[in-house]
Amino acid sequence: MTVLANTPINNDAKNVLSQFAATGVQSSFHGRHIEPQIMLDLNGSNWRLKDYELRGGYQALRKILAQGEEKSPDDLPVVGMTPDQVIAEVKLSALRGRGGAGFPTGLKWSFMPRMFPGPKYLVCNSDEGEPGTCKDRDILAYNPHIVIEGMAIAAYAMGIKVGYNYIHGEIFEAYERFEQALEEARCAGLLGDRILGSDFGFQLHAFHGFGAYICGEETALLESLEGKKGQPRFKPPFPASFGLYGKPTTINNTETFAAVPWIINHGGDKYLECGKPNNGGTKIFSVVGDVNLPGNFEVPLGTPFSKLLELAGGVRTGRKLKAVIPGGSSAPVLPGTTMMDITMDYDAIAKAGSMLGSGAVIVMDDSRCMVKSLLRLSYFYQHESCGQCTPCREGTGWLWRMVDRIEHGKGRAQDLALLDSVADNIKGRTICALGDAAAMPVQGMLKHYRDEFEYHVDHKTCMVPQ
Numbered sequence: 296m297t298v299l300a301n302t303p304i305n306n307d308a309k310n311v312l313s314q315f316a317a318t319g320v321q322s323s324f325h326g327r328h329i330e331p332q333i334m335l336d337l338n339g340s341n342w343r344l345k346d347y348e349l350r351g352g353y354q355a356l357r358k359i360l361a362q363g364e365e366k367s368p369d370d371l372p373v374v375g376m377t378p379d380q381v382i383a384e385v386k387l388s389a390l391r392g393r394g395g396a397g398f399p400t401g402l403k404w405s406f407m408p409r410m411f412p413g414p415k416y417l418v419c420n421s422d423e424g425e426p427g428t429c430k431d432r433d434i435l436a437y438n439p440h441i442v443i444e445g446m447a448i449a450a451y452a453m454g455i456k457v458g459y460n461y462i463h464g465e466i467f468e469a470y471e472r473f474e475q476a477l478e479e480a481r482c483a484g485l486l487g488d489r490i491l492g493s494d495f496g497f498q499l500h501a502f503h504g505f506g507a508y509i510c511g512e513e514t515a516l517l518e519s520l521e522g523k524k525g526q527p528r529f530k531p532p533f534p535a536s537f538g539l540y541g542k543p544t545t546i547n548n549t550e551t552f553a554a555v556p557w558i559i560n561h562g563g564d565k566y567l568e569c570g571k572p573n574n575g576g577t578k579i580f581s582v583v584g585d586v587n588l589p590g591n592f593e594v595p596l597g598t599p600f601s602k603l604l605e606l607a608g609g610v611r612t613g614r615k616l617k618a619v620i621p622g623g624s625s626a627p628v629l630p631g632t633t634m635m636d637i638t639m640d641y642d643a644i645a646k647a648g649s650m651l652g653s654g655a656v657i658v659m660d661d662s663r664c665m666v667k668s669l670l671r672l673s674y675f676y677q678h679e680s681c682g683q684c685t686p687c688r689e690g691t692g693w694l695w696r697m698v699d700r701i702e703h704g705k706g707r708a709q710d711l712a713l714l715d716s717v718a719d720n721i722k723g724r725t726i727c728a729l730g731d732a733a734a735m736p737v738q739g740m741l742k743h744y745r746d747e748f749e750y751h752v753d754h755k756t757c758m759v760p761q
Contacts (some may be wrong), residue, residue: 320339382404385563415543424495426675455543456498513546515727583656622738
């Protein structure tokens, strides 16, 4: 049976869902960013091309293509930039991939064989499915042109003519918004053949994904783009040599592309100064969980966690900080006391024993049972495993069933050692990193909060007051 758009049933459903629809006010338009670059001057309604150009949009693209009215300090016309100069500037900036791995962006771009005699592809990974992460959808919804401009600059630097933005299936509104922005850019001559009258052409398309977490893995994303089942590929070969349709492909995260126009406009050295050595620029952190004012906060890399927590309104009123997962659900948990002493950058968090990852900062107060928290995480990973690798397909189910047993008072003395063993046998033994993502939360919880698991096993109940 087909339900018409104006039927009472559909309208009732819309009324219910509208209560939970985010407008950006809750997440990004709070005025508590520190030196923002991507989120600067956004209000939710100024996402169109004319608004973006008023904020200096597409000046970076004009600069590299030697277009526009810009003058140098000596009042001479801007002469443009070669692809090598663009890549050198991005290398100088110390921009690292904002999707999770933190790989140097300029170095990744240099891997692309620019003289390859045939098609090459550029792909934006907007498949934002990491629990706790909500930054990319806000960029796509409220500043889509900054991603388009960043991708056009990247395509110019690597000699690429065609690109795709793979957008998570559960953020359809962001997909529709990005499509509108693409059409604006095409009509203005900022995409297509002979962009801004130059010899450079770039075709960019949006692709609506299907909501599978596994498609955030770059090779599974490529499989999905090709119309196949979203399952990771063996590496090598790497996408830079054998990617989309078997051709050289470069893949970067939404936020990574969004950072590029600022770098070109202001210089890689200025971008590096915004952060700290080996960690250039700003980063958008999605602070969620037990805080008074959750949301997205753009701050320079190297900002103390204590300051980020302050921006989010501090720990939930009346509670104390217990633990933090600093890089999305796949990162190992860290005790609250440890987090209060470190800065938010790739190297500091890695030294503390976790990962910056996607930038989702999951805050947990003293009311949280870590066994129950791990139960929810392990359920997610066993549900989202694509099933291709035996250690992941079978192991994630084992992890969930054991944690479920412990949580419901049926745990056995040997279960903790078995949890450690299963996690060890998953980690590093799968085609992609989902196996690691499932194992690391288990290992982190057992490392720092083993006493809670032991109490559950011994007393068949939780040690945290309910």
